[in-house]
Amino acid sequence: AQSVTQLGxxxxxxxxxxxxxxxxxxxxxxxxxxxxxxxPNQGLQLLLKYTTGATLVKGINGFEAEFKKSETSFHLxxxxxxxxxxxxxxxxxxxxxxxxxxxTFGRGTSLIVHP
Amino acid sequence: xxxxxxxxxxxxxxxxxxxxxxCEQNLNHDAMYWYRQDPGQGLRLIYYSQxxxxxxxxxxxxxxxxxxxxxxxxxxxxxxxxxxxxxxYLCASSMVGxxxxxxxxxxxxxxxx
Numbered sequence: 001a002q003s004v005t006q007l008g009x010x011x012x013x014x015x016x017x018x019x020x021x022x023x024x025x026x027x028x029x030x031x032x033x034x035x036x037x038x039x040p041n042q043g044l045q046l047l048l049k050y051t052t053g054a055t056l057v058k059g060i061n062g063f064e065a066e067f068k069k070s071e072t073s074f075h076l077x078x079x080x081x082x083x084x085x086x087x088x089x090x091x092x093x094x095x096x097x098x099x100x101x102x103x104t105f106g107r108g109t110s111l112i113v114h115p
Numbered sequence: 116x117x118x119x120x121x122x123x124x125x126x127x128x129x130x131x132x133x134x135x136x137x138c139e140q141n142l143n144h145d146a147m148y149w150y151r152q153d154p155g156q157g158l159r160l161i162y163y164s165q166x167x168x169x170x171x172x173x174x175x176x177x178x179x180x181x182x183x184x185x186x187x188x189x190x191x192x193x194x195x196x197x198x199x200x201x202x203x204y205l206c207a208s209s210m211v212g213x214x215x216x217x218x219x220x221x222x223x224x225x226x227x228x
Contacts, residue, residue: 036217043205043220044158046216046218049214090157101215102148102163102173103217105158107157108157
């Protein structure tokens, strides 16, 4: 069964600092991986996704993530945090071969940005 | 604009009452999903449907029921059997396929007292 672990329920950075949100997955087959962002009292929006091909994936709002098969990781980064980046971030994996490919979500990481 | 509409945004009910949450999409997606979100627990799958008139239980289906009579609509009923129904409920849709991302509605916050 697939699973997703997001290290750190809260990450705090200063405005302009590097953002690093960690995601590790377990999967018996090559997975499809996603990062979503959620602002308060709203639904989730897709930031980026990895399917096949290039392991460095660029998303919206300056975010990017790198798929590292050897480390079973898909960490999300942004070179310079902005106050508007403060939100909840979810990593998701989808990999049920022959099945329904229903994504499994991590528990989320709340990004706090200080002025 | 295409999207997913959940209504109402806030819902209050007394314990012991059934309540139905609405979810409508105009994205022409075959698959629809219901998730429950509680603080610190991420999203947990309640039910999903990949085709009209068919749906499958997710990880926490007990105390919930759904129907899929139309492609556009996937209502969720929270029954009195659900032990702890107060939560934020999210509906999503997608094309069927492993690399298809989910499109989410803005959620319904249900409070049962």
